[in-house]
Amino acid sequence: MKAELSETLTIASSLSWKTQRDFFEKNWTLIIIVLLLTVIGSVVGQFLLGVTGILIGVLLGLLTFILGFRAVTRVREIESGDSH
Numbered sequence: 001m002k003a004e005l006s007e008t009l010t011i012a013s014s015l016s017w018k019t020q021r022d023f024f025e026k027n028w029t030l031i032i033i034v035l036l037l038t039v040i041g042s043v044v045g046q047f048l049l050g051v052t053g054i055l056i057g058v059l060l061g062l063l064t065f066i067l068g069f070r071a072v073t074r075v076r077e078i079e080s081g082d083s084h
Contacts, residue, residue: 016082023075030071037064 041060045053 014082016080018078018080020079021077025073025075027071027073030067034064034067034071037067 037060041057041064044060045057047053048056
């Protein structure tokens with residue numbers, strides 16, 4: 001009696017990786033403009049009275065608010081790869 005046995009074994013490995021980096025990117029020109037508009041808005045409120053002073057103060061405040069979002073931006077860098 002003759003018996004035959006055959007086997008195949010395959011081994012594979014792989015490596016995958018992912019790095020993430022969070023940081024804030026600052027636009028210093030816009031930061032300075034925001035600070036200046038904040039000070040100017042206070043000075044305008046001191047010298048202009050009535051509806052004109054209120055409107056100019058509100059407009060400067062809105063402009064400062066909008067520019068503030070662009071002055072500092074959160075950045076997330078994600079890098080990934082794999083090896084076979």
